[in-house]
Amino acid sequence: MTEPLIFERSVSGRRGYRLSPSDVPTCSITQLLPQDQRRTEVLPLPELSELDVVRHFTRISQLNFSVDTHCYPLGSCTMKYNPKLNDRVAAMPAFAWLHPFQPADQLQGILRLLYELEQLLCAITGMSAFTLQPAAGAQGELTGLKIIAAYHRRKRRRRSIILIPDSAHGTNPASAALAGFQVVQLKSGMDGLIDTQELRARLNSNVAALMLTNPNTLGLFERQIKSICALMHERDALVYMDGANMNALLGIARPGELGVDLLQLNLHKTFSTPHGGGGPGAGPVGVTRSLERFLPLPRVRRVGKRWVWTEHSEASIGRVHGFYGNIGVLIRAYIYIRTLGREGLSRAGCHAVVNANYLKKKLQDIFPVAFPQACMHEFVLSLKSLKAQGLTAWDVAKRLLDYGFYAPTVYFPLIVDEALMIEPTETESKETLDELAEALRKIACEAKEDPQLVSRAPHRMAVGRLDEVKAAREPDLRWNPASVPTAVAH
Amino acid sequence: MDYAPNTDAQIQEMLDVIGVSSFEELISSIVPEKLRQSNLDVPSGMSEQEILQWAEALGSGNRPVNQQISFLGAGAYDHLVPTVVDVLASRGEWLTPYTPYQAEASQGTLQAIYEFQTLICQLFQMDVANASLYDGASSAAEAVLVALRCRARTRVLVSETVHPHIRQVISTYLSQSEAVFQEIPAVNGLTDIEALDRASAEDVACVVLQQPNVFGCLEPMEQAGQLAHRMGGLFVACVYPISLGLLRPPGSFGADLAVAEGRCLGSPITYGGPGLGLFTATAELLRRLPGRLCGATVDHAGHRGYTLTLQTREQHIRRERATSNICTNEGWLALRATIFLSLLGSGGMKELALLNFEKAHYAYRRLLEIPWISAPFSQAFFNEFTLQYDAAIDSDKIQRVLAKANILSGLSLARWYPTMEKNFLWCVTERISKDAIDRLIETLKGFQG
Numbered sequence: 001m002t003e004p005l006i007f008e009r010s011v012s013g014r015r016g017y018r019l020s021p022s023d024v025p026t027c028s029i030t031q032l033l034p035q036d037q038r039r040t041e042v043l044p045l046p047e048l049s050e051l052d053v054v055r056h057f058t059r060i061s062q063l064n065f066s067v068d069t070h071c072y073p074l075g076s077c078t079m080k081y082n083p084k085l086n087d088r089v090a091a092m093p094a095f096a097w098l099h100p101f102q103p104a105d106q107l108q109g110i111l112r113l114l115y116e117l118e119q120l121l122c123a124i125t126g127m128s129a130f131t132l133q134p135a136a137g138a139q140g141e142l143t144g145l146k147i148i149a150a151y152h153r154r155k156r157r158r159r160s161i162i163l164i165p166d167s168a169h170g171t172n173p174a175s176a177a178l179a180g181f182q183v184v185q186l187k188s189g190m191d192g193l194i195d196t197q198e199l200r201a202r203l204n205s206n207v208a209a210l211m212l213t214n215p216n217t218l219g220l221f222e223r224q225i226k227s228i229c230a231l232m233h234e235r236d237a238l239v240y241m242d243g244a245n246m247n248a249l250l251g252i253a254r255p256g257e258l259g260v261d262l263l264q265l266n267l268h269k270t271f272s273t274p275h276g277g278g279g280p281g282a283g284p285v286g287v288t289r290s291l292e293r294f295l296p297l298p299r300v301r302r303v304g305k306r307w308v309w310t311e312h313s314e315a316s317i318g319r320v321h322g323f324y325g326n327i328g329v330l331i332r333a334y335i336y337i338r339t340l341g342r343e344g345l346s347r348a349g350c351h352a353v354v355n356a357n358y359l360k361k362k363l364q365d366i367f368p369v370a371f372p373q374a375c376m377h378e379f380v381l382s383l384k385s386l387k388a389q390g391l392t393a394w395d396v397a398k399r400l401l402d403y404g405f406y407a408p409t410v411y412f413p414l415i416v417d418e419a420l421m422i423e424p425t426e427t428e429s430k431e432t433l434d435e436l437a438e439a440l441r442k443i444a445c446e447a448k449e450d451p452q453l454v455s456r457a458p459h460r461m462a463v464g465r466l467d468e469v470k471a472a473r474e475p476d477l478r479w480n481p482a483s484v485p486t487a488v489a490h
Numbered sequence: 491m492d493y494a495p496n497t498d499a500q501i502q503e504m505l506d507v508i509g510v511s512s513f514e515e516l517i518s519s520i521v522p523e524k525l526r527q528s529n530l531d532v533p534s535g536m537s538e539q540e541i542l543q544w545a546e547a548l549g550s551g552n553r554p555v556n557q558q559i560s561f562l563g564a565g566a567y568d569h570l571v572p573t574v575v576d577v578l579a580s581r582g583e584w585l586t587p588y589t590p591y592q593a594e595a596s597q598g599t600l601q602a603i604y605e606f607q608t609l610i611c612q613l614f615q616m617d618v619a620n621a622s623l624y625d626g627a628s629s630a631a632e633a634v635l636v637a638l639r640c641r642a643r644t645r646v647l648v649s650e651t652v653h654p655h656i657r658q659v660i661s662t663y664l665s666q667s668e669a670v671f672q673e674i675p676a677v678n679g680l681t682d683i684e685a686l687d688r689a690s691a692e693d694v695a696c697v698v699l700q701q702p703n704v705f706g707c708l709e710p711m712e713q714a715g716q717l718a719h720r721m722g723g724l725f726v727a728c729v730y731p732i733s734l735g736l737l738r739p740p741g742s743f744g745a746d747l748a749v750a751e752g753r754c755l756g757s758p759i760t761y762g763g764p765g766l767g768l769f770t771a772t773a774e775l776l777r778r779l780p781g782r783l784c785g786a787t788v789d790h791a792g793h794r795g796y797t798l799t800l801q802t803r804e805q806h807i808r809r810e811r812a813t814s815n816i817c818t819n820e821g822w823l824a825l826r827a828t829i830f831l832s833l834l835g836s837g838g839m840k841e842l843a844l845l846n847f848e849k850a851h852y853a854y855r856r857l858l859e860i861p862w863i864s865a866p867f868s869q870a871f872f873n874e875f876t877l878q879y880d881a882a883i884d885s886d887k888i889q890r891v892l893a894k895a896n897i898l899s900g901l902s903l904a905r906w907y908p909t910m911e912k913n914f915l916w917c918v919t920e921r922i923s924k925d926a927i928d929r930l931i932e933t934l935k936g937f938q939g
Contacts, residue, residue, distance in 0.1 A: 002597070002793055006605050006832050016833040017572055019841050023924040024852035029736075029844075032851055033870055037708050039738055044612045045836040050574060053833050057602070061583035064598035068582025074591070081493050082586050085538055090760070091576075094549030097556040100566050100762035101901050109551030110761055123531040135624035135764070136818040138805070142663075149666045174805035174815035178635075180666040183810045221520050252517060254527045268818065272493075275588040276822025277599040278621065278782065280764035296662075318662035322565060322627035322655050322751065323762025335545065341535025344492035346528060350513050351494040351501070357516060358504040374508075374520050401595045409591075412806070429495040430504060456790070461594040464789035468593075471787035471799040475776065477618055478608040479786075 010046035075421025078269035111307035126256025127286030140264025140283025145179035159208035229259025248377035251346025351426035378423035399457035563917025600796035615741030616770035625765025626751025637696035651703035679867030706874030715744030735843030756830030780814030
C-alpha cells in the first residue's frame with residue numbers, strides 16, 4: 001500500500017494556510033524591486049488544503065518503523081528510547097524562540113544550561129573542556145582533527161598521518177581526509193582489538209594521531225588502551241577517541257582517565273535525543289586541559305554570577321557552526337542527564353551491557369558471534385554460513401522486518417564477513433530481546449527449509465524489496481510533472 | 491528517573507543466562523579493574539515535575555523574541571511556524587527513526603525526502619537537491635569543497651558581503667588545505683564587481699556570493715555568475731529561502747551550486763540551531779554531491795518505492811575517498827520544511843515573501859523620517875536593510891531606550907565591520923505588525939540625545 005506523492009494531490013488554486021493580511025500601505029514592487037531581481041515565472045510548488053497535508057504526512061508516517069513503534073537494534077546507532085519530556089522542554093517558547101544575537105542579559109537561562117551541560121559532559125567523560133558547537137558526530141570528528149593539526153602546527157611541525165583501525169566507522173577516514181590528513185589503516189588483531197605490534201610498526205614521526213573507537217565497533221573494549229595511549233604520547237602523537245559508543249562506558253570508565261586526548265560524543269546516541277529520520281544530532285568535542293585553547297569559538301564562560309560568550313583565543317581553530325551548535329538537541333541532552341542523574345546514567349550503562357550480552361548468549365548458537373569474548377553494548381554476528389543456502393545477511397535483515405523488528409546494521413564493520421551488528425540498548429525489555437532472538441531463530445530455520453521465503457523478503461511491508469540497482473543506474477531524485485507513476489495503489 | 495525497563499529480578503535472570511553471578515563479575519571480565527571509574531560526579535536524578543520546575547526556572551532567565559518586538563535577523567529569521575508543522579512533525583514515526591538504511595521499513599521518511607528534494611529544486615529552480623546538511627554555513631563550505639575538487643583548482647573568491655559566520659566556517663573547513671581563501675571587497679553595500687573582475691585568475695575554483703547579502707542589499711548575481719564562469723570557476727550562491735517567493739531563483743541567474751539556511755521553513759529559531767543546510771546543484775555535479783540522496787525506484791511487483799541512492803559517494807562506502815564526511819544530517823528539519831512548503835504552496839510562499847517585502851519597506855520609509863537616521867546605501871533589498879545613525883548619536887543609549895519599550899533594535903554591524911560604526915542591520919518579517927513599526931518610530935522620535 002503506497003501513497004501518491006504530494007505533487008500528485010495538488011489542485012490548482014487550493015490553499016492550505018491563511019496568512020494575516022498586510023496591514024501596511026501597499027508599495028510599488030515595480031519601483032522598489034528591479035525587474036532583473038524578480039522571479040518571473042510562477043513558483044511551481046504544489047497546492048493543497050490543510051487536511052490534504054495532514055492526511056498525507058500522517059499516512060506516510062505510518063510506513064515507517066521507529067523507536068516509538070518498533071525495536072530498532074541498529075548497531076552503533078544507540079537507538080534507545082527518546083523521552084518525551086526532553087522534547088517538551090526544548091519546545092518551550094523560553095528556549096525555542098531565542099535569537100542568536102540577543103544581548104546576553106536576555107539569555108542567562110540558555111547560557112547557564114549550555115555551561116552546565118559542558119560541565120556535566122566533563123564529569124561523565126573525564127575530559128577538561130568541551131565545545132558544544134559541532135552539529136553531529138562527523139562534524140565533531142572534523143573539529144577534533146583540526147585541533148590535532150593545530151596542536152602540531154603550534155609545535156612548528158607538520159605531521160600528515162592519522163592511524164585508523166580497519167574496524168572504524170567510515171566517518172573516521174572521511175573526516176581525516178577532509179581535514180587534510182593521510183589515512184593509514186591499522187589491521188585489527190585476531191581478537192578484534194588494536195594489534196599493538198601493528199601499531200608499533202606503523203608509528204613514526206609523521207603520525208599526528210591515532211583515531212580509535214572504544215568500545216570499538218565490534219562492541220569490544222580496548223583493554224590495552226592505557227599502554228596504547230602511552231605509546232602514542234611517547235612520540236608526542238595524540239589519541240582521538242570516537243565516542244559514538246559512549247553509552248557502554250556510562251558509570252564504567254572515563255576516557256579522560258584512560259589517556260585519551262580528545263573525543264566527540266554523539267548526543268543523539270548516548271544522551272537519547274531523537275534521531276529525526278537522519279538528524280539533527282550534536283557532536284560536542286571534549287579535550288584535555290592542554291588542548292583547550294584550540295577549541296572553536298565562541299565559548300561560554302561564567303563571569304561572577306553571569307554567563308557570557310567569549311570570542312577570543314588566538315590558538316582557536318575557528319568556527320564550525322553558523323551560530324552556537326544544535327541548541328535544541330543540546331537542551332534535550334541536558335534534560336536527559338539531569339533526569340537520570342548519576343544513578344540513572346550508571347544504570348543505563350550497566351543495563352546496556354547486560355542486554356547486549358544476554359542477547360548475544362541467546363543468539364550465538366544460531367549464528368556464530370564474530371568475536372566470542374564478552375561484549376560491551378553491542379556485538380557482531382557473522383552470517384557467512386548462510387551462503388550455503390544462497391542467502392546473505394541482507395536477506396536476513398529484510399526478513400527480520402516481517403517479524404516487526406527494524407534490521408540491525410548490516411555489512412559493518414567491514415572486517416566481519418556477512419556482518420549483522422546488533423545493539424539492543426538499555427531501554428529494550430527482556431521480553432522484547434527474547435522475541436528478537438526467537439525471530440532470528442525462526443529465520444535461521446526458514447533459511448534451511450524455504451530459502452526463497454528469506455531471499456524474497458520482506459513480504460509484509462508497504463513495498464516489496466526495492467530495486468536499488470535501478471535507483472543508482474537511473475537516478476530519479478525528484479518528481480517532474482512529466483514523470484508518470486509506474487503503479488500507484490490508492 | 492530512568493528509562494531502563496528490566497527489573498532487578500530480570501537482570502539477575504539474564505546474568506544467569508550469560509553465566510555470571512553478578513554485573514560486577516561480567517564487567518570485570520571486560521574492563522580491567524584499574525581502568526574502572528564508577529563514581530560519576532553528576533547530581534542525582536529528578537522526577538518529571540522537578541525537571542519541569544527547573545526548566546521553567548532556567549527559562550525565566552531568557553527573554554524570547556516572541557515576547558518582544560524584534561528587528562534582529564542577520565542569518566536567523568523569526569518566521570511563522572504553522573501549527574500543522576509542529577503537530578505532524580512531533581509524531582514518533584517522524585521523530586524517532588534514523589537514517590532510512592532499510593528502505594522497505596522507512597518508506598515514510600524516504601518519500602518525504604524525495605518530496606523535500608523536489609520542493610527545494612522547485613523553489614531554487616535547480617536540478618538536484620540533497621537530503622540536507624547541517625546548516626547554511628557548512629553547506630556553503632561543502633559547496634566550496636565540491637568546486638575545489640571539480641575544478642582541480644585552489645583559489646576561492648568570497649565576497650566580503652557574505653555573512654561573516656559563513657566566511658569563518660568556510661575558512662575553518664579550508665584550513666590546512668592547499669586552498670587559498672580570498673575576500674572580495676564591498677562597495678556601496680554590494681560586492682565590488684570590478685574588484686571581482688580584477689581578482690580573476692587561472693586558479694579560481696569558485697566565486698561565492700550571498701543574496702540578499704549581509705547588509706540586506708540585492709547583489710547583481712547574474713553578472714557575478716558570468717564573471718565566475720569566465721574565470722572558469724563555479725558560481726556558488728547562498729540564498730534566503732523565504733525571499734524566493736519574490737526574488738529570482740538561483741537556477742535562473744547561473745548558480746552552479748546554491749545553498750541556504752533552511753530553518754526559516756517551518757522551524758523555530760532555537761538560538762540558531764539546529765539549522766537546516768539546503769544544498770542544490772546543477773545536474774552535472776550530481777555525482778560530486780555531499781550527503782544523502784533519495785531516489786525513486788520500483789519493487790519486484792513494479793510498485794513505486796524510494797531508497798537512498800548513489801551511496802558510493804558516501805563515507806560508509808568510500809571512506810577516505812568520500813565526497814564528504816557527513817553521516818547524520820538534519821532530517822527532521824527537512825521534514826518540517828517539506829510540510830511547511832506543502833502547506834503554504836505556490837500562492838502562500840509568494841504572499842509570504844510579499845508580506846516581508848512590504849513590511850520591511852514600510853519600516854525603512856518610516857525610519858528614514860527620523861532626522862538622525864540615514865541610508866548608507868541606496869540598493870534594492872528584500873526584508874533586511876542597513877541604516878546609519880548620525881555620529882553624535884549615542885547608539886548604546888538608543889538600544890536601552892528601545893529595550894525599555896520592549897523593542898530589540900537592529901544589529902550593530904560594527905561587530906564585524908569596524909569601519910561601519912553606527913550602522914545597524916534591521917530585519918522585518920511577517921511577524922512584525924504595522925503597530926509595532928509605528929511604536930518603534932514613536933519611541934525613536936521621542937529620543938533626546
